[in-house]
Amino acid sequence: MSRDKANLGLGLVAIGLALVAVLAWVPNDTATGVIVAKRGRVSIGDAMAPMAAFGLVALAGLLILFEKTRTEGAARLSAANVRFLLLLTGVFLLTMVLMRWSGPAVTGFGQLAGLTEHGYRDLRDTVPWKYIGFVIGGTTLVASLMSLVERRVTWRAILVGLLAVAALIAVFDLPFPDLLLPPNGDT
Amino acid sequence: MTEVLNYVWLGVLAVFQGPGLFTVLGVSIPAAPLMVVGGLLTGIAVGATPGLAGPMAMAISLPILISVFGFTPDAILPVFGFLLGIMKGATVGGAVPAILFNMPGTPDALMTTLDGYPMARKGQPRRALRIAQLSSVTGDTFSDLVLFVCAPFLAVFVEAYLDLPEKTALLILSISFIAAVMGASVGRGLLSVGLGLVAAFVGTGQALTPRLTGGVGGLADGFPLVSAILGVLILGEIFKGIEDLIAKGPKHRAEEAPEDVEGGDDLQPGDIGRIAPHVARGAVIGTIIGALPGVGSTLAATLSYTFGNRRHEKRRKPTQAAFGKGAPEGIASTEAANSAVSGANLIPVLSLGIPGNAAAVFLILAADSIGGFNPGPAVFNFTAPEVNPELVTAFGIFTLMAIGNLLNWTIGGWFMRSMGVLARVPGQILLPVVLLLTLTAIYVQETSLFALWVTFGFGVLGYLFRRSDVPVLPFVIAFILARPLEQTAREAFAATGGDPWFLFGSATSILFMAAAVGSVVVLSRK
Structure with a gap:
């Protein structure tokens, strides 16, 4: 074009x-x-x-x-750009689904296994239950994108994801009990 | 004059002889100066964190501060100390991610990315940070001095000469100018502005039914400001960066190392002399713009950058980088101007009770919550022999600001520069982690996954803008200014009795409108 x-x-x-x-x-x-x-x-x-x-x-x-542009070189959307956007949307969708539903899912299994009597809604302010969705979803987001760039899934990518999630919990959650990490404001 | 000096002294005493935080060897350590230190360091850290901004930190800390210091008049100075510290720290800290990651940590630092990031990519992140800090603190100090001396007079002057139609015309001028200046062409700049205005008008309006929502209930209050701005600016850049990294492939990762350092990564001989005129100009522009309520730091930075660019192009040596290519003068122009805005913004706050920006809103909120200090004309009533306690508090606040500046000159610079190490983190780690940080920061503010989807949507828009050569900055500025613009226009229209020509009712507003049209016409011919 x-x-x-x-x-x-x-x-x-x-x-x-x-x-x-x-x-x-x-x-x-x-x-x-x-x-x-x-x-x-x-x-x-x-x-x-x-x-x-x-x-x-x-x-x-x-x-x-x-008009003519001030910069040289055509700036346009290519088929590769569209493919990347679709891939990115898939990763984001997966992240959102895991963030939203892995906490309730794990809690449901916990209830079946007799680890807790409560549902996720009652446990969303309780460690470790309240971190499940954020840890799984956040780690998936970071590790997936790192893997896309490196073109292979590595333990390093998963570790970076886990460390990033832990750091964010330390910044937002531990000092400020009133702040809610995803997805605990929605549940 | 003696009365004034007496009040100044009482203000200083109120800070240093106020309630103590703790005692050391029987000596009470006053709370207010320590709170400035705490607020400043918090502000720098918050400003340096993409997705966090000074006003957000102020919003979070205000209830904590009030619960610690209570609702007595003695609480005003310690609480203001912390809030002012955040404000000053965030202004400086915002330059850190702007320079290192091409992402403004705060909206104030939008234009710092234009030269700061290229300098960091050339292997000079510390030099860029040092220049940003010097320029920022100089601009902030200058505007604080103007605030101390001119607060009542300048605010009264502005209010006297700019009525609602003139303010509307000034906002239109700001938007038009930015559209014309930014980006690859005027058409693309105007497209960015138009879409930014449209996005801001979704879900707002005065009728009971929200407009342009398409029936989506989550949009009834409009797009969350933080989602739209951080989506377009940060996520769009991250998406583009990730795609670029994917395109390069893992075999090319070694090429990500910074280019050879030209002359070392710290201040170079002659740097101060090079940036001094740009800092001075930026400080004056930022102070003047900041004194106008509602007109923010972005316009000041844009004007300062444009004037700075013009001067730089006339005098530039072949070996010196042009603006937009990593020029220290570009960083100095924007940082001095946007930092000068923050101090001058308090002129209408303290003297008229009108907040000029989001940070000022929290200062007024703090004063209102605690009681005993009502920002407004009565504050500057120099009574004698009775002491006006509000005026003592006002000079106490000036003292706190001076302490904040001293700290910013010293430990602020060190604290800011210590974050330069972040530039060494590889892109394939940095970009996904910053993405998660940004999304988390937005979530803790909005507490809704819907807001994250909105952010993602704006991120895709920002990505498409970048791939189509459409500038993102005019979109963001238009989004921010849209609602004040509409509100001011509505009020001006009503105040003039429904006069459809209200924008052309005075020489000042005609001048602003002519300049708005002129900037588009002239720059589209270039």
């Missing part, structure tokens, strides 16, 4: 987004219009600012269509 085509794509996306927003999104998703007249008083409505912002986006799109 040449620089002109990259500009054409970006400019058209910006103009298209602005048109859809101004014609459909903003009018249907704001409670008041651009200007509100109530009891003889005229005031700015909730649609004014978004309309102006999308107008700016459209203007930007037009400028991008016709």
